[in-house]
Amino acid sequence: MNKINLTTQRKAIFEIIQEAHDHPTAGDVIERLRLKGKQYAYGTVYNSLRYLTDSGLIRELKLGETASRYDARTEDHQHIVCTQCGRVDEVMAELPSDWLNQIAQDTGYTVHETQIVIEGVCKSCATP
Amino acid sequence: MNKINLTTQRKAIFEIIQEAHDHPTAGDVIERLRLKGKQYAYGTVYNSLRYLTDSGLIRELKLGETASRYDARTEDHQHIVCTQCGRVDEVMAELPSDWLNQIAQDTGYTVHETQIVIEGVCKSCATP
DNA sequence: TTTTTAATTTATACTTAGTCTAAAACTAGT
DNA sequence: ACTAGTTTTAGACTAAGTATAAATTAAAAA
Numbered sequence: 390m391n392k393i394n395l396t397t398q399r400k401a402i403f404e405i406i407q408e409a410h411d412h413p414t415a416g417d418v419i420e421r422l423r424l425k426g427k428q429y430a431y432g433t434v435y436n437s438l439r440y441l442t443d444s445g446l447i448r449e450l451k452l453g454e455t456a457s458r459y460d461a462r463t464e465d466h467q468h469i470v471c472t473q474c475g476r477v478d479e480v481m482a483e484l485p486s487d488w489l490n491q492i493a494q495d496t497g498y499t500v501h502e503t504q505i506v507i508e509g510v511c512k513s514c515a516t517p
Numbered sequence: 518m519n520k521i522n523l524t525t526q527r528k529a530i531f532e533i534i535q536e537a538h539d540h541p542t543a544g545d546v547i548e549r550l551r552l553k554g555k556q557y558a559y560g561t562v563y564n565s566l567r568y569l570t571d572s573g574l575i576r577e578l579k580l581g582e583t584a585s586r587y588d589a590r591t592e593d594h595q596h597i598v599c600t601q602c603g604r605v606d607e608v609m610a611e612l613p614s615d616w617l618n619q620i621a622q623d624t625g626y627t628v629h630e631t632q633i634v635i636e637g638v639c640k641s642c643a644t645p
Numbered sequence: 646t647t648t649t650t651a652a653t654t655t656a657t658a659c660t661t662a663g664t665c666t667a668a669a670a671c672t673a674g675t
Numbered sequence: 676a677c678t679a680g681t682t683t684t685a686g687a688c689t690a691a692g693t694a695t696a697a698a699t700t701a702a703a704a705a
Binding site for chain 3: 676677678679680681682683684685686687688689690691692693694695696697698699700701702703704705
């Protein structure tokens with residue numbers, strides 16, 4: 390594992406993700422950088438997000454929306470999305486390992502990762 | 518529930534999805550239609566895929582790739598994607614309901630759907 | 646059967662998210 | 676300071692999908 394090289398830009402972007410508690414998209418990151426008076430090239434933000442993801446400092450979430458979201462919580466966990474308001478919450482409940490083992494056996498795959506997206510309606514949308 | 522109106526185009530597209538056993542993307546559908554000598558407007562294919570999805574005849578799969586895939590198997594099941602060759606297989610193992618109940622309780626959400634994408638390496642990629 | 650209305654398809658322009666490229670600007674090591 | 680390697684920048688480009696307005700088809704009414 391190589392040394393992680395956190396340039397000014399990468400650090401600033403990493404901080405945005407860490408401060409955020411709403412799983413921002415690349416577009417969100419660009420906007421928040423601008424609010425802090427920092428404006429980096431379009432491609433730099435995407436490159437940095439990929440670099441941070443590859444380094445394991447953040448996680449890329451593909452939740453079935455058009456844009457990827459990013460999360461600084463790298464511990465194994467899943468997400469639940471509200472189909473009404475778009476809000477994303479963390480799901481810490483661990484996936485039953487027997488279930489995963491059964492899948493590995495059934496399919497012959499070696500399982501590496503599971504991205505689970507649960508869709509539902511959040512409390513505040515359910516009670517108007 | 519309204520009556521389902523299967524036009525010529527929608528029927529042809531539905532058939533492509535039914536015949537396929539590889540979860541084709543919209544692009545794949547357009548190509549296969551062309552091979553059959555059928556060429557519909559770009560937007561028609563997208564509209565039809567959405568119509569068929571909304572009617573419950575097919576399912577849209579968002580597997581974290583750039584393009585959605587479509588599946589004529591509408592029974593509840595999940596998918597496993599090979600990170601090497603991109604192949605997609607069905608996972609019929611049912612999700613443990615206690616796990617889902619726990620999540621509903623923990624998060625306060627009313628759970629509607631779960632799209633689970635398991636990533637791994639398929640048998641033929643594992644043994645070269 | 647003609648007329649009217651509604652739904653669908655078509656062609657094309659547009660949007661969004663993200664990649665690619667080549668030049669310029671840093672950063673390290675000598 | 677000089678060179679090599681890495682990053683950033685600006686801007687062109689791509690892929691997937693949406694929006695729109697006109698043309699076509701289908702359905703309903705008269």
